[in-house]
């Protein structure tokens with residue numbers, strides 16, 4: 001059975017006090033036993049507090065980024081060792097905002113993937129096409145290239161620490177969602193692409209999350225598709241009740 005996962009990407013939201021408030025609400029509301037592994041990704045400065053607060057719960061903590069170098073003169077950056085030293089076990093890489101706003105290329109993301117895996121971090125690898133790619137019917141090519149260039153260099157054994165997150169850029173933070181059929185078509189294609197490159201066992205085991213305006217009212221239908229193993233949630237992860245509704249939709 002593939003692992004079901006619902007991860008909340010908090011982006012640059014929630015100061016220390018607000019982080020504590022939201023975590024308290026999640027701890028109170030999210031049942032101890034859930035079908036999905038629940039993950040939250042607060043900002044760097046609130047990771048240590050989140051790890052401490054969630055210590056005896058089933059909710060895991062992820063970082064939103066990591067630097068590719070082991071350490072050194074990289075003002076303002078955070079290393080993989082720093083993350084693992086405070087108990088963080090997961091990192092989101094390749095998010096479309098990192099790609100578009102911070103100019104992260106597939107090659108750079110590939111380096112970050114290597115560093116994260118070397119430190120035993122689980123990587124939530126994000127990728128997805130822009131609207132122009134879908135309109136020009138190039139979306140499958142784009143997605144395949146992002147996978148090949150950013151991720152497919154890893155060893156077979158490393159797939160145990162990889163989660164895929166298909167996030168069509170045109171659906172992120174826009175209120176626009178891929179239809180459940182569009183999500184399923186792409187997820188099936190992604191699984192096939194993994195199957196061709198790495199074999200059936202890895203393809204059947206890897207969790208593929210959908211991200212892009214998942215809300216309480218559309219989560220159930222999207223999660224109902226056979227190749228959708230959960231979601232990476234942005235806006236709706238910032239309200240405990242909405243996030244809880246998405247977690248229970250699975």
Ligand code: PEP
Pocket residue numbers: 009167171172173174175211212213214232233234235236
């Ligand atoms: C995201 O940024 O990963 C995301 C899916 O955002 P939203 O749910 O707000 O579209």
